[in-house]
Structures are given as C-alpha cells and as structure tokens.
Amino acid sequence: MAINAVGREIPEEIKGVGELNPYQGAFKTVPTGNKMSPNISMQKRGETKVLNSLEEAIKKVGVRNGMTISFHHHLRNGDYVVAMVLDTLSNLGIKNITIAPTALFPAHKSIIKHIKSGVVTAIQGSVNGPIGRIASEGVFDVPVILRSHGGRARAIESGDLPIDVAFIAAPTADIYGNINGVKGPSACGSLGYIVADAMYADKVVAITDNLVDYPVAPISIPQIYVDYVVKVNKIGDPKGIVSGTLEITRDPLRLLIAERAASVIEASGLLRNGFSFQTGAGGISLAVAYHIRKIMKQHSIVGSFGSGGITAYFVRMLEEKLFRVLLDVQSFDIEAVKSLIRNPNHLEMSASFYANPHNKGCAVNNLDIIILGATQIDTDFNVNVNTESDGVLLHGIGGHMDTAAGAKLTIIVTPLLRGRIPIVVDKVITITTPGETIDVLVTERGIAVNPNRKDLLQRLKKTRLPLVNIEDLKKEAEKMTGKPEVPQFENKIIGLVEYRDGTIIDVIRQVRK
C-alpha cells in the first residue's frame, strides 16, 4: 500500500488491472513514450461496408472471449445499442468481455443479466445507477475503472485502455461509414465522447437507424475510421436521448445559491470581454447561467466560448452574441442539436480536444470559470461525485476533475444539506476531484474560499457576500442534523478512481451489508 498525495491508501497492484500509480498532485505526471497505434487496414474498391445484421458484424470484426469493446453515451438514458450488442454476444456464446462505455445509465439495467452470466466480466467506464449499485455489492472480480472524459480519451490514446472493437451508435451514417449525430430520428447532437474510440480501436462498427446514401453531410466521424455499418430498427428512444428545454429552477434555495455564485464570478474579475464559461444542466448551474447572462448583457460583455454539455440556454447566449463560440462535447437538448446544424460558431469537439491533459492542449486549459456540483465536499475541499452518503457507487466522473484542473476559477455549488444529509464533511467517502483544484464552495449558508486562493479571498472580502470558513459550514450542518454515520466497507476494492493523468486518486470498496 502507498499513500497518495491526498492521503488515500492505494494498493501497489490489483489482479486483473496491474500496477497502480498513486496520485501525486494535479499537474505532477509528465507523460513519456508514444501514442497507441491501431492496426493498419485496407478497404478495396467495390467492397461494401454495410452488413445485414449485428451478428454478422460481430463475426466479421472477430469479437472473442476476453476482448474489450466500447460504446458512447450520447443517447443517454434512451440508448438501445449497448443492450443490443451484449444480447447478440450472449447469443453467440461469447464471454469474459470488458466493456468500456463512456457511461452507463439506468436504462442499461437490462445488461445486469449479462454481467451475472459472465458475458461481461469487467467495466472500464462511468456507471450511473443500477450497474454501479451491483458493482458496489461486489459482483465483479476486477474493479470498475472510473475515468473522467479527458482521462478516458488520454487512456485510449496512450494505450492504457486498448479497445478491440468500438460499437458506435450512429444517429445517421452513410453506406461508407461516415457518421453524424445531428440528423435522424435518434439525433443526439455532438458525438464528441466516441471520437478517440473511432480513431484508436482496432475495429469500428457503426450501428444506425438512419442509413443514407454516400456521402452524408455533415461528417462527425469519417469513413477512414469505420470498418462496418449495420442498419437496425431503432438505436434509441428519443424521449431518453434529448430533454425538452430545461427550465430555470424555481426553488428559492437553489436560486439563492446561483445568485451568490454569480456574484462570486462578478467579484472575481474574470467576467470581462473574452470570458469563457462552462456549467452543467442541473438546476443551480442553469440558474447561474441566467445571472451571468444578465450581467453580460448589462455590461455589454462578449465572451470567447461556452463549453461542455450544451443546453438551449447556451445556444441562446451564442445567438445573442454573448459568446463568440460554443464548444460542444455533448448536446443536452433538442435546441443544442438544431444549433449544431445551423450555426457555424457552434462547434463539435472531441473528448480529447475538450479535456485530455496529455495532448497538445485541451479546451479546459482555456476555461475561465466552471460551475460544478458535489455529492460531498470535505474541509480540504476534496470533492466526491461518485459515491453517495451510503458509500454506494452511483455516479460517473464526467468532466468534473478535468474542468476543475483547467479552469481559472472552479466553483462548487450545492445546498449545505440534501434531505437530512450534510454535504460538507470531515473526509469525503471517495475523492473524485482533489481540493487543490477547487477554489470556492457556494452554499445557501455561506461561501467558503479555499485558503490557497488568497487573491480571491481578498477580492471577495470587498463584497457583502457571506464568507465563512469551511469548517464552520460543516459545524453548522452538523448542528442541524447531527454527525452522519460513516458507511462501513468490506476490504474488497470494487472501483478505482483514476485521475485524469492516469494515477489513482482513490479506491472504492464494497459496501458492507
């Protein structure tokens, strides 16, 4: 066991995974060597890429026991493709597969049977909901490896995550394998998360319910990466793929937090021409965007870019010329999908472009401000977004640790209590994002600044914002709820939280029943 830079015990080696490198600090790892290289292949003139069935594709690309296959989650909770592929593998009697999805959702509950029957024996990827829950119960022999969006792209490019076959759900594909996500009945917008898979997997299969003539336009993933195309009835349920237009929350508590976060941004001095901004689609985040939009309009500020998961709200800000460009790795709603088609300043970006720390420069490095959530934050500002207060693995990392490391100002917005559970604690159950990359915590009961950010503290002291010590926030929460019981764990490690640079920042253990 080694103790890493955030004080967590990391085993030197794990069976089925190999040697582990403990986390040293957010910017300590310097990569060496060469990138991974996929097989060279050729396509002869006249050969068709379109196959009649998924089964045929699986046979053609030669999926065998023990291989690693990957998927994207741009179809979110409406995805049919993961289940479709695993059902077919199961029918073919293939076992011992590692799946490397960019994320799994509650909609993927049906694949639990393939985990129990041994078709799937390991997961490298985000697990949201039921799959995380069974992982926490210890169903896998090999721990789930959790990576951020940038970290996953890095792992694929560096060869840490070699992919044998990438199965790409394609809202539109032409007969020669060019793909886009913006058209077709299952349109999802950007396909940013799967670009590295397409480029580095040995074999790539596009699965589409909208097969069109050659060539399709626009092209997100070009023919040069795609081996085969399979037409199926439906790749997903549109209701689960894109949400309707998200409304700004009406919850006064969340609105208060958002307003304060916007005031912190205003006081930070970063909200000026050229300003770049990212926020999620959650209630508080969207309400922060509402305030930022108001301030930008009031002072005629034009930002450089808005990034990340793009919502109708950001589209509106682009159209109002409050941002020059949107960098879209994932389109959350139908307005974002439409804008991606029509607006040349709305750009699709890959996960590597977005957040990979080991390329020649990623977008988060140019980000001024990121608004993030937390399931827990501790008095060292370490944030947990993976495990719930009962210790169960229920969420992926997303771009949390990437944007926190890249942005000039990282703001965590959260109510101090959720239900009866305090969010500020002595030690988070799981460290997802290290405190050294978190600058401010904004709650309804006060704003805590990371003591490392003396400059920011000085600026905020000039405002009337309620500044508090993070320890006092913790005490205030515990005064109302009592000290929460800490969940009990078995020894078995069921998950590894990989920092974006490939080191291990924390391990997740099996929950004791």
Add this chain to the structure above:
Amino acid sequence: MEKRLRRTALYIPGNNPTMIQNAGIFGADSIVLDLEDAVSIEEKDAARILLRNALRTIDYKNTEVVVRINPLSTPYGHEDLKVIAREKPDAIRLPKCESVEDVQEADKLLTKIEENIELKEGTIKLMPLIESAKGIFNVFEIARASQRVVALNFGAEDYTADIGAERTKEGKELLDIRARILLAARVAGIDALDSVFGDINDEKGLIEETKFIKQLGFNGKSIIHPCQIKPVHQIFTPSEDEIKYAQRVIAAIEEAKAKKSGVIALDGRMIDAPVASRARRILAFAKAAGLISVI
C-alpha cells in the same frame, strides 16, 4: 436599542420542515412561521410540535422570528401560545384581532409564561393582524392595547371578504383602510406592515403595490415567497441623494449638539424633529441595504 427594520415579513408554512429549516437564509427582515392558514385542522398539533422543536434547534441569527398562532378564539390558539411562547420567539402575530380584549388576553398569557420561564416581562412582542371590519373599527385601541404591540399588520384578503368589497390589484377599495391602519400605528408609535401580494409571478404588480404603500408611509410588507424579498427591499432602499442629504442632516444635528446650539439649520432650512426622524429612517434603510456601514 436600534430600531428593527421590518421591510419584509416572510410567511413560512409551519408544517413544512425544509422551509422552516431554511426560512432564515433568504434575507427577509422577519419570518412569520405560520400555524394558522397554512396548516390544516388535522395537522395543527403536529405543526405546533414541529415548530416548537425548530425554534429550539435552528439559529435564525439576526432575522426577527415571529409566529402566527391560531386565533385565541379557536381551540388551538391558547395551546399554540402556551407551547410557542416558551421557545421565546421575538413576537407573536395575532390573527383575526378585533378588539382590545384580544390583545390583552394574549398579553396576560404571555406575562404568565414569561414569569414561568424567567424571561423579562414584555420581552415577547405582539403584532395584531387586522383583517375584519371590526378590527378596523377598533384599530386605534388595538394599537395601544399593550406595550407589547410593536406593529400592526393588515390582512387585505380576509378584510375584503368580510366587508364584501371586490379585491383588485389596483387596491382602490383598500385606500382608506390602509390609511387608517397607518394612522393608528403612528399614533401608537409603532410599525405598520401591509398585506401580502398574492401573485408571485407578477413582479411588476408587486413593485407597484410596494411603491404605493411606501408612499403611504408603511414600514414594510408581508410576503409569501423569497422571490418577493429583493423587489420589496429595493423599493425601501433610499437613493444616493436621499442618503447624502440624510447624512448631512445628522451631521448638522451633531454639530449643533456639540456647539450646544438650540436651533439647527441646513441650507437655510430649519431641521426640526420630523426632518431628523425622517433622516434617521432613511439611514436605517440605507444601512440595511448595505449602502452605508454606520449611521
């Protein structure tokens, strides 16, 4: 003691634990934890106990904590007062207050409880809610019925129903009633707080009504949602010119005091008691809005 500002009095349902827990964080000058209209008859006992425990555990810091009990004429009012007063709220809002006797009854009960819990007599204040024809008729006596009475509240909805008036957003039907309540409050030297503005989606309407009642002289307003705090506070925030003038008035008074001069003048105009008190009120509002740090 510095006079309390009562620009906003935020109603909080007494049966909603989350809202009770968070009542103090939105910046209202007062919160009114409600056991009356917000709580159905089946829930009266549970809400009372919930509120008792909340008052024991939650620190509302500088916010004035007021509890609206049920009318003393109902089976719940006495029990509410008995249980809640022991937790030392800043004040009790007395709904359906119609007579001097209503106030005096509450006063007597409070005196007894204060004695029991060794609290200085008169610590817990009273805020009669005037919301009926009879209440309006007796409002002058009600305002002066006890030393505990620190503010009169107006309940426009119940009042218009009682009198048979049509309730409009414009509020012409309430003009003389509001004036009467205000007058009664001023005669007694206490605050007057206006009724709620019921449509939380109509910020413009809220702003208009608040401007109007401020113009009449009201100290503030009862509100039903945190989103109403900011617009109301903004209206009660004096302009820069008003603040500057008020500061000069106070400075002139201080200077005259230092010189032991009896007559105080500023820009050739005499500063009398009303001018001085207006200046102090403006500076109190300015301080609450964070525009100045000391008065």
